[in-house]
Amino acid sequence: MQSVILSAITTALRGGYYAVRIPITFFLVSISVLLSSALIINNSVQLLSFEYYSIIHAQQYWRLLTGHMIHSSWDHLFWDLIAFALANAYLEHHCRAKMLSGLVVGILGLNLFLLSPLASIQEYSGLSGILYTQVTLAALIWATKNKTILAFMPLVIILIKTLFEVLSGSSAFMQNGWQLYWPAHIVGAACAFAVFAVGEVMPATLPSGTLLHRK
Template sequence: MNTLSTQTPPFRGGHIGKAAKAFPYLSLLTSLTMLVFGLLPNNEQQLAALSFNYSAIVDQHEYWRLISGHLIHSSWDHLFWDLITFTVAASYLERQSRNLWVCATVVSTLILDLYLLSPLANIEYYAGISGVLYTLITLAGLFWYSKEKSLLGLLPLSTIAIKTLFELTAQDAVFVTDGWHLYAPAHLIGASIGITLWLLCRRYRLM
C-alpha cells in the first residue's frame, strides 16, 4: 500500500561531498596526460613549449601554459613522484566525491596561476602538478581522517604537514633530486586551498 510520508526528504541537490564510489576516470585521464607529456620526444623542447613561462603568457598570450604548465614536468624523477602520488590521492578523492575533485582541481589551478602571475611569486618558470596535488592530497587526507579517527587516520595528514614544513625550511624537495628547483610556496598554497575547501564544505553542510 502506498503511503504519503509527512517527513521532508533530505535535500541532496548541491552536495559535493557524497561518496560517488565510481571509477576515478578523471584522475586516471589526468595521470595519463602527464605520462604522455613525459614521453614526448625532445623533452627539453616540449618542456620549454608547455611549461608556465611568465613572459610567454603575458607578452605572447600563450595562455595554454596556464594549464599545460601543471601537466608537464621538468624531469623523469619529478614526473615519477608526482605521478604516483597524484594517481593514488586523486583517485581516492574522486571516489569520495567527483564534484569536490573537479571543484578542487579548478579552484587550485586558478589560484595557483593567479599567484604565479602576480608580483608576489617573482618567478619566471614553473612546471608540475604538485601545487594542485597538494590541494587534492590534503582533501584526501581529511576524508581519510574523517573515516578513521585514530593515529592511523592522522598518518596521511601528519606526513603532508612534516614534508611541507621540511621543504619550506630547507627549500629543497624531499624525494625529487633531478629537474628544476623546488618552488615550495606552490605546495603551501595548494594545501591551504584544500583545508579552506574542506572547512567551507563542512560549514555549509555540503558533505
C-alpha cells in the first residue's frame, strides 16, 4: 500500500495522470468577480487600479497585477469575463503551456507599455488587454488546428472589432465605466502573436533527438 501511495505522489510530481491541475481560469475569474464587485459597490476602483504615480512614486507594485483584475462597471466586468473565460478555458484545455505563457507575456507587455512614455493615460483597469492576448492566441491556435477558411473567422472578428474601437474610440459592448483605451488591446494582441510565433519556432530549433510533446 505504501508503495502505491509513493508511486502516486511521484507520478503527480512528474505531471502524470494523478497530477492535480489547478483550474486557473476558474481561479482568475473568481478573483476578478470578488475584487471588482467589492470595488464597484463601494465606488473605489482607484484603490487597486493600475495608477502610474502610485506604482512609481509610492512603490505600490501590487497594482501591476490588481489593475488587470478589477473593472470599473458591471458591464465592463461581465463582457470581459465572459470572453476571457471562454478563451482562457480553451487554451487551458488544449495548450496549457501557451495559456500560461500568454498570461505572463500579456501582463508583462501591458505593464511595460503602460509605464512607458508611449502610454497616454495615468490610470487603467480591466482584463481587456490580457483578454486580447488570450482571445487572439486561442484564435491563432484554432486556425492552425483546423486549417479551413471558416477557422480564420475568429481572427477576422477580432480584427473587425479592433478596427471599430480604433476608429470610433468607443467599445463595441461596454457603455458604462472608464473610457475605452484601445492601445492596450493592440498591445495585448501583439503579445499573443509573439507567444504563438515563439511556440512555432522553438520546436524547429531544439537539438535533434529532443523529446517534445505538443498538442
